[in-house]
Amino acid sequence: MPGHPKLRGPLTVKEAVKLTKARKVDKGWRANCPCDPDHKDLLKIDKNSEGALLVYCHGRCSFYLITRTLREQRDQSLICA
Numbered sequence: 001m002p003g004h005p006k007l008r009g010p011l012t013v014k015e016a017v018k019l020t021k022a023r024k025v026d027k028g029w030r031a032n033c034p035c036d037p038d039h040k041d042l043l044k045i046d047k048n049s050e051g052a053l054l055v056y057c058h059g060r061c062s063f064y065l066i067t068r069t070l071r072e073q074r075d076q077s078l079i080c081a
């Protein structure tokens, strides 16, 4: 969010893993989806060849919704810190 010094840019893989408490699997990480409490262990986290975050929910939540939810969680924790 422009103008707010505490809010940062795009989520990193590390942040997404931490926020979702993801566990390491063969390729990337698995976690509970942040968008729906019924989506247990349906979230897949990975990175592309440039190291950018890739998230995919097998419950069909959109990339936009997942990253927006995680960013809100992250930025909220920064404000409260």
Ligand SMILES: [Zn+2]
Residues within 6 Å of the ligand: 033, 034, 035, 036, 039, 042, 057, 058, 059, 060, 061
């Ligand atoms: Zn989901």
